[in-house]
Amino acid sequence: MVTSPTLHKLFVNGERLHNKINELAKIGLQPNGAIRRLAFSPEDIQARKLVQQWMLEAGMKVSTDAAGNLIGIYPGLIENAPTLATGSHIDTVPSGGRFDGVLGVLAGIEIVQTLRDNNTLLNYPIEVIVFADEESTMIGCQAMAGTVLLDAPERYQTKIGESIQTCLEKIGGNWQDLITAKRSRGDMAAFVELHVEQGMVLERMSKEIGIVEGVVGMRRMAITITGQSNHAGTTPMNMRQDALVAAAKLVLAVQEIALGIPSQPVATVGYLNVVPNAVNIVPGLVELSVDMRDLSLGCLDEMQQQLERVIIEIAGQTDTQISMKPLLCVEPTPAADTVQLAIETVCQEMGLSYCHLPSRAGHDALEVGRITDMGMIFVPSQAGVSHSENEYTTPEQCTQGASVLFNTFIGLDKHK
Amino acid sequence: MVTSPTLHKLFVNGERLHNKINELAKIGLQPNGAIRRLAFSPEDIQARKLVQQWMLEAGMKVSTDAAGNLIGIYPGLIENAPTLATGSHIDTVPSGGRFDGVLGVLAGIEIVQTLRDNNTLLNYPIEVIVFADEESTMIGCQAMAGTVLLDAPERYQTKIGESIQTCLEKIGGNWQDLITAKRSRGDMAAFVELHVEQGMVLERMSKEIGIVEGVVGMRRMAITITGQSNHAGTTPMNMRQDALVAAAKLVLAVQEIALGIPSQPVATVGYLNVVPNAVNIVPGLVELSVDMRDLSLGCLDEMQQQLERVIIEIAGQTDTQISMKPLLCVEPTPAADTVQLAIETVCQEMGLSYCHLPSRAGHDALEVGRITDMGMIFVPSQAGVSHSENEYTTPEQCTQGASVLFNTFIGLDKHK
Known part of the structure; x- marks a missing residue:
């Protein structure tokens, strides 16, 4: 040798x-x-x-x-x-x-x-x-x-x-x-x-x-948005509790949270499920996932806090209830x-x-x-x-x- | 008698x-x-x-x-x-x-x-x-x-x-x-x-x-948004073609179109389907429905035209392709x-x-x-x-x- x-x-x-x-x-x-x-x-x-x-x-x-x-x-x-x-x-x-x-x-x-x-x-x-x-x-x-x-x-x-x-x-x-x-x-x-x-x-x-x-590291959450299913014809726009409208605001908020942080973290809504998911019914329930990743623990914490704040705002704007459950937390x-x-x-x-x-x-x-x-x-x-x-x-x-x-x-x- | x-x-x-x-x-x-x-x-x-x-x-x-x-x-x-x-x-x-x-x-x-x-x-x-x-x-x-x-x-x-x-x-x-x-x-x-x-x-x-x-009357459309499925971790935010982000913009736009017209029409996204719908994958495809109703034919035409304009805008903003197919048209x-x-x-x-x-x-x-x-x-x-x-x-x-x-x-x- x-x-x-x-x-x-x-x-x-x-x-x-x-x-x-x-x-x-x-x-x-x-x-x-x-x-x-x-x-x-x-x-x-x-x-x-x-x-x-x-x-x-x-x-x-x-x-x-x-x-x-x-x-x-x-x-x-x-x-x-x-x-x-x-x-x-x-x-x-x-x-x-x-x-x-x-x-x-x-x-x-x-x-x-x-x-x-x-x-x-x-x-x-x-x-x-x-x-x-x-x-x-x-x-x-x-x-x-x-x-x-x-x-x-x-x-x-x-x-x-x-x-x-x-x-x-x-x-x-x-x-x-x-x-x-x-x-x-x-x-x-x-x-x-x-x-x-x-x-x-x-x-x-x-x-x-x-x-x-x-x-x-990664934070992964399951979010449930509860509104009220209703007839898409007979329910005036201002009487709706549309869970999908709330979900849409959340999908965009998740993107904005990631784009707003200089370290270039990523944040994704990859899964979204609508109930009852019928053409003529205002959606009453949406379940979705949020996946956020960054090298810095501080950034992950900041993203999660921003998400928690925005959830409260969106629930108020849309007359829905939004709950969040952690799925995964990796340092x-x-x-x-x-x-x-x-x-x-x-x-x-x-x-x-x-x-x-x-x-x-x-x-x-x-x-x-x-x-x-x-x-x-x-x-x-x-x-x-x-x-x-x-x-x-x-x-x-x-x-x-x-x-x-x-x-x-x-x-x-x-x-x- | x-x-x-x-x-x-x-x-x-x-x-x-x-x-x-x-x-x-x-x-x-x-x-x-x-x-x-x-x-x-x-x-x-x-x-x-x-x-x-x-x-x-x-x-x-x-x-x-x-x-x-x-x-x-x-x-x-x-x-x-x-x-x-x-x-x-x-x-x-x-x-x-x-x-x-x-x-x-x-x-x-x-x-x-x-x-x-x-x-x-x-x-x-x-x-x-x-x-x-x-x-x-x-x-x-x-x-x-x-x-x-x-x-x-x-x-x-x-x-x-x-x-x-x-x-x-x-x-x-x-x-x-x-x-x-x-x-x-x-x-x-x-x-x-x-x-x-x-x-x-x-x-x-x-x-x-x-x-x-x-x-x-009613206009009902099927909309398909084609982006690019990708890894939710490794795809930087600015390289994404996220079909669900485009869909979220569209859901909100549909609501805004109805709210912006004085005759109080209704417009609803009741059906939305995400592909592949996995927590850790940037959505590559979304199919959704739009249902718009009003008493006035002019209002229905106006809503449809606004929708067509907003689809072009959103496709440009999100680097996705968006196609629309009429499902139903009732006077x-x-x-x-x-x-x-x-x-x-x-x-x-x-x-x-x-x-x-x-x-x-x-x-x-x-x-x-x-x-x-x-x-x-x-x-x-x-x-x-x-x-x-x-x-x-x-x-x-x-x-x-x-x-x-x-x-x-x-x-x-x-x-x-």
């Missing part, structure tokens, strides 16, 4: 990475080209076996923790050192793409394979993690961060419809021992996740690499400055164009970032499309992302 | 009217108290038989025209004179009340029964009509007005799911001969329909009788001044409080008013509720309405 000084001559093998991405995409491939590999499904289990085999071929020691996280360790020169960790997930949404999650896992393996091919070790061990069920329960990364609600397994509803306990057993985990999956601050020197952007920012700005400033996770700087230095050295941006989608790094210095590297998504058979990132962009991850690890290996 | 000079001493029998309303309500009565008597259903046919029997008992000659309208004629003193016509319908919505339509039919029979009990004839014959299927196709009143699309039977979708041709045969009608149901101007001296208001105006104004100024029918005056005179003579108001719900009078002088008498609906098991008008109010109808006929019988 040789040591890190020679590393500037090593390059990841883009073709090998690309072949693995294609190989994995065969598992759960649908006629329309989408991938259906729900966490804990037979396809997920088959894919985990294949990835495990690739980890072993790359010279890693492989284990599964109580949360079903598949963990490959490639040794370092320093004994008992914290790891340079990377990884992502290989489960998909019901009709997903072939890059979401997969790229991060396979790039990690490719880096190790490259080191192994060159008989090289870094100072720190490298840890490549396949997190269990990122797309639904996020049980894997949450268990590692210690944020699972251990006394409420019923809250973790899996997409295959079986209990989380049963599901974990299918992939070698164990709900009863979940606490053992929790990692201590200090176990990892850093966690860096490579992922497709799933957005349009890089493409529109013509940047090759996105340096993530953090993963946004944001900032990326560590050291990791962002390491990624930026690599981009400059490699001559790659880059920009800083928040991740407004959730990722395993959101949780792992609670117990170690976290960073994320984004590569462009064509037309911003994700969770779709049309999700696409070019082989060159995938290779660039993997190279940046590799060199970031080398950078962090020096600095730590 | 005695003649009309003695008529001021005749009163309708409120108890008998009330008993008939209750008797008819037994047909199609649901466990919750609602009435389900869909046009052409076995319940409708059973109810028509009962009403026919009551017509015969009241001394009327009964026939059914090609549109399935059940017509009772009570003779007059003048031979070959036009009729004083009244009537309404006895079919209901899937979960309707016991007064909607029924009151108008049974009040007509009660008037005739009162005349018969007193061995009295008016100058003109009285015609009591049970119109076929008011609640869905309006085939009965449209056939009488000659507004049926004779070459498009598929447009007349019945609530029992069978073709209009089959349905008409069930009640003694015949699609092929539908043209024979058309009535000429001059067949009727006037048509006056008594109906429950199905709105809150009379109750809120504490009036006993509503004198209808006309039945509003308004004004009530005849002579009939309104006759009703008003009666109210004054009887000491009943009254007001003038448009009918913003459709009624058989909407169509029949196209071929004769039309008027409508409204009695209050408790809390404005209709099409519901909670539809209610007191026996006293029903009797007042029938008395006003009776005396209006006596008034018209003198004036014609």
Whole structure:
């Protein structure tokens, strides 16, 4: 084995990475080209076996923790050192793409394979993690961060419809021992996740690499507006309690709240249901969702307070009753400055164009970032499309992302 | 037989009217108290038989025209004179009340029964009509007005799911001969329909009788807004093509258009459907309905033009495409001044409080008013509720309405 000084001559093998991405995409491939590999499904289990085999071929020691996280360790020169960790997930949404999650896992393996091919070790061990069920329960990364609600397994509803306990057993985990999956601050020197952007920012700005400033936190609320159903002909405009008019005001208010804050948060009404939903009846009830995301906890609080104020105003204006129930509250996770700087230095050295941006989608790094210095590297998504058979990132962009991850690890290996 | 000079001493029998309303309500009565008597259903046919029997008992000659309208004629003193016509319908919505339509039919029979009990004839014959299927196709009143699309039977979708041709045969009608149901101007001296208001105006104004100024016309449109579905996290606010934001602007614009016109038209978005309707996805498609009603054709045109303008504005503001398709276009029918005056005179003579108001719900009078002088008498609906098991008008109010109808006929019988 040789040591890190020679590393500037090593390059990841883009073709090998690309072949693995294609190989994995065969598992759960649908006629329309989408991938259906729900966490804990037979396809997920088959894919985990294949990835495990690739980890072993790359010279890693492989284990599964109580949360079903598949963990490959490639040794370092320093004994008992914290790891340079990377990884992502290989489960998909019901009709997903072939890059979401997969790229991060396979790039990690490719880096190790490259080191192994060159008989090289870094100072720190490298840890490549396949997190269990990122797309639904996020049980894997949450268990590692210690944020699972251990006394409420019923809250973790899996997409295959079986209990989380049963599901974990299918992939070698164990709900009863979940606490053992929790990692201590200090176990990892850093966690860096490579992922497709799933957005349009890089493409529109013509940047090759996105340096993530953090993963946004989220407030998600269910809002119910109660008015009075009535005949759309015989009810004069000034006697109406039209729940849909109130909802329309709220949809626009949600947009205005986000647009009015300089940090450029996002806020969305994605779900809206009208009752009775008949052409000739003034709507009596509307249920809708509000989803608000930002990197800053202060901004999330401010948006929620503005929403609460505007709800009172709209209820008064429209003679309706409006109630709000929290659905989800996720704290944001900032990326560590050291990791962002390491990624930026690599981009400059490699001559790659880059920009800083928040991740407004959730990722395993959101949780792992609670117990170690976290960073994320984004590569462009064509037309911003994700969770779709049309999700696409070019082989060159995938290779660039993997190279940046590799060199970031080398950078962090020096600095730590 | 005695003649009309003695008529001021005749009163309708409120108890008998009330008993008939209750008797008819037994047909199609649901466990919750609602009435389900869909046009052409076995319940409708059973109810028509009962009403026919009551017509015969009241001394009327009964026939059914090609549109399935059940017509009772009570003779007059003048031979070959036009009729004083009244009537309404006895079919209901899937979960309707016991007064909607029924009151108008049974009040007509009660008037005739009162005349018969007193061995009295008016100058003109009285015609009591049970119109076929008011609640869905309006085939009965449209056939009488000659507004049926004779070459498009598929447009007349019945609530029992069978073709209009089959349905008409069930009640003694015949699609092929539908043209024979058309009535000429001059067949009727006037048509006056008594109906429950199905709105809150009379109750809120504490009036006993509503004198209808006309039945509003209607424009009904289907609008499709096409934006772009996208990730609610990763799509910055300024890169969105949010179909629901566009829809919200449109819902408010529809309300503003109605509020901005002095004649107090109504305009409603009652149906709105979001695609894909997921909490974490920016809506890519919204379908919605617009229903606009007013007494004035000019106002309807103005509202439609304003809507077309605002659609272009909103599409531009939201980077969406918005298309509009007409669903329904019904011309308004004004009530005849002579009939309104006759009703008003009666109210004054009887000491009943009254007001003038448009009918913003459709009624058989909407169509029949196209071929004769039309008027409508409204009695209050408790809390404005209709099409519901909670539809209610007191026996006293029903009797007042029938008395006003009776005396209006006596008034018209003198004036014609």
